[in-house]
Amino acid sequence: MLKNNGIVKKKLLCICGWIEYERTVLIPADEESAKKLLEEGVRAIYPKDCALGVDKLPFKATYLMMSAIAREGIRALSYEKAALEIQEKYHANVSSVHVEKITDYVGQVVMSYAAEEAEKAKAVFQKGFDKRKRHRRDNDILYLELDGAMVHLRDKPDKDKAKPGWGESKHAIAFHSRNLLYRHRGEDNESHEILKRDLTGYIGSAEEFENYFLALALRNHVESCSEVVVLSDGALWIQRFIEKYLPFATFILDKYHNKENAGKWANAVVKGKNQKKELADLLCDLIDKGDVQGLLSIAEKYKDKPLPPGIPNYYTYVKNHMNYMDYPTYEKAGYFVGSGAMESANIYLMQNRMKLSGQRWKIERGQGVLMLKAKYESENWNQVTELMRIHCYGEDDTEERHKLDGFSFCI
Numbered sequence: 001m002l003k004n005n006g007i008v009k010k011k012l013l014c015i016c017g018w019i020e021y022e023r024t025v026l027i028p029a030d031e032e033s034a035k036k037l038l039e040e041g042v043r044a045i046y047p048k049d050c051a052l053g054v055d056k057l058p059f060k061a062t063y064l065m066m067s068a069i070a071r072e073g074i075r076a077l078s079y080e081k082a083a084l085e086i087q088e089k090y091h092a093n094v095s096s097v098h099v100e101k102i103t104d105y106v107g108q109v110v111m112s113y114a115a116e117e118a119e120k121a122k123a124v125f126q127k128g129f130d131k132r133k134r135h136r137r138d139n140d141i142l143y144l145e146l147d148g149a150m151v152h153l154r155d156k157p158d159k160d161k162a163k164p165g166w167g168e169s170k171h172a173i174a175f176h177s178r179n180l181l182y183r184h185r186g187e188d189n190e191s192h193e194i195l196k197r198d199l200t201g202y203i204g205s206a207e208e209f210e211n212y213f214l215a216l217a218l219r220n221h222v223e224s225c226s227e228v229v230v231l232s233d234g235a236l237w238i239q240r241f242i243e244k245y246l247p248f249a250t251f252i253l254d255k256y257h258n259k260e261n262a263g264k265w266a267n268a269v270v271k272g273k274n275q276k277k278e279l280a281d282l283l284c285d286l287i288d289k290g291d292v293q294g295l296l297s298i299a300e301k302y303k304d305k306p307l308p309p310g311i312p313n314y315y316t317y318v319k320n321h322m323n324y325m326d327y328p329t330y331e332k333a334g335y336f337v338g339s340g341a342m343e344s345a346n347i348y349l350m351q352n353r354m355k356l357s358g359q360r361w362k363i364e365r366g367q368g369v370l371m372l373k374a375k376y377e378s379e380n381w382n383q384v385t386e387l388m389r390i391h392c393y394g395e396d397d398t399e400e401r402h403k404l405d406g407f408s409f410c411i
Contacts, residue, residue, distance in 0.1 A: 001029035002045065010046075012054060013061040015068065017091045023048035056392055059102055063392045066102050067385040069094065073103030074353060074372045107368020109391045110384055114200075114371055118211035121218045125245050129223040141177035141335070142225040144217060144249070145342035146170070146232045151203060151354055155363045167363070169354075169370060170209040173345045174198045174220040194341060199349055199374040203367050206237040214245060222246070231339040233257040234321050253324040255337040259284050262295075265314035269302040283314075290329065292322045349373050 005025040012019055026045040028034035037043065049055040059066060069086060076082035079096040082103075086094050148168045155164055179196040200216045202209040222228055228249040232238040234257060242251050262283040267276050279298075286294040299315035307313060318325070330337050350370060354361060361369070375384050 001033045002026040003029040005044070010049070011060060013059075013065050013092055013094070015062070015064055015090065021048070053393060058105060058392075059098070061102065063388040064385065065090075066106055067381070067388050069099055070103045070106035070372060070384070071376065071381060073099050074369055074376060077353070077356060079103070103372070104365050104368055106384065106388060107365070107372050110375065110387055111368050111371045113387050114212065114215070117219075118215045121215035122211045124218060125214050138226055139178070140225045141227045141229055142174065142217075142220055142222055143177070143336060143341070144172065144174050144213075144220075144222075144228065144230045144246075145339040145345075146172045146213065146230070146235075146238050147339065147342045147346060148235065149346045149350055149355075151350065151366065152360045153203070153363055153366065154360045164360070167203060169201055169203045169350050169366075170206065171199070171201045171342065171346060171349055172213045172216055173342050174216050175341065176220070176225070197341070197345075197378060198380075199345060199378050201349060201370040201374050203361075203363050203370060206241065210241060210245075213241070217246070229335050231336065231342070233339065234261075234317065236320065239321070239324075250330070250335065251324050252330055252335065252337055253321045254339045255287065255327055257339070258287055258321075258325065261312050261317055262287065262314060264311050265299075265307070265317075268307050268311045269305050287325070288327060290326045292318060292325055295325075296322070345377070349377055 003026065005027045007022050008025055009020055009022050012021070023046050026047065027043070028037055037045075046055060054062065057063065057066075061069065068090065069082075072082040072085045072089075073079060076085055079100045082099045083094055083096045086092060086099065148170045150166045151169045153164055153167045155167075175194045175197045179194060181193045181195055182191070198216060198220055200212045202212050228246060230242050230246060230249045230251045231254055232242075232251075233254050239251070242249060263280045266280040266283060270276055270279050283295065283298065286298075295318045296315065299318055303313065303315035327337050350373065353373060354366060354369060372384065375381055
């Protein structure tokens with residue numbers, strides 16, 4: 001039994017700004033009814049809220065507005081600047097604290113769906129692909145690039161460490177050859193633009209990141225592309241991962257990382273400015289030629305020489321990646337040999353929002369922001385909005401109740 005307890009006003013933030021409306025309040029008429037409602041976690045019922053579909057919203061904002069606030073929260077350099085952007089665009093005063101809370105909430109919703117997708121992708125890879133699906137997409141090369149970047153964390157990135165500190169954020173980008181726009185600027189000058197890309201990221205261990213990478217590969221039809229090319233800087237966890245899950249892919253050690261490591265190593269093992277340059281130039285020439293044996297013969301002479309911190313043992317480096325350095329063959333096939341797309345993605349995916357001066361992130365919150373950035377930079381924000389709709393109203397929700405009382409423009 002319920003009884004009318006009068007009319008109260010409610011403010012709701014919509015795409016068009018704040019709106020205020022009146023609604024009737026129904027409360028239990030007796031103790032038995034009150035107990036039944038409390039079992040559902042409800043103290044009062046607002047029929048108009050239920051009719052409009054705003055009774056289940058976690059904040060006093062529509063799901064569209066929560067999506068819009070989260071978008072500004074990850075685009076701006078800080079939540080304070082995001083609040084100013086929201087004021088300018090939507091004519092609504094929202095505090096930076098609320099921007100942070102809503103961005104965090106939306107990020108966790110999207111992350112939960114991404115985790116489900118990742119688990120399903122792992123099951124698909126463990127089961128194996130139907131070989132009949134291979135090479136169905138003619139002339140469609142799928143490029144997958146992986147890398148990591150450090151982010152400052154409030155949590156302990158390593159359970160064995162007593163204090164918070166730096167942890168690695170692992171990233172991956174996928175794009176297809178058919179989505180590349182080439183520009184010719186003379187005979188030997190050519191540039192390209194990636195028209196459509198797909199990104200993912202995870203703050204944590206390589207094992208935890210694996211499933212998110214598999215989901216990225218799967219939604220980009222890794223099983224049916226004519227060719228799959230994987231580029232990385234040579235981290236062993238990436239190499240082992242690709243060998244395990246994508247044995248049919250062409251794995252390429254980033255040529256420019258290779259040259260960078262060769263230059264650092266040459267600078268450390270010989271003395272004299274001219275000698276350093278001469279050795280570095282020789283190594284780079286051998287790299288261009290794909291002459292692995294030539295590189296090994298030179299590096300072997302210095303393989304036992306002590307090296308400063310941060311300088312790789314180039315002999316071991318070449319030995320570990322000798323099967324992935326045939327650059328003349330790769331270039332003849334028309335493959336990219338550098339992971340420049342991933343290097344750029346590290347900046348706009350994570351660094352320009354999460355690695356600014358004075359910033360430190362809790363892992364869970366940072367992961368949500370990283371996943372939202374991945375959706376935004378992949379130009380797939382409509383999926384975030386759709387996931388928020390499903391989260392608030394369920395899979396079976398219809399648009400009809402969103403049109404009640406003239407609210408179709410904001411709900």
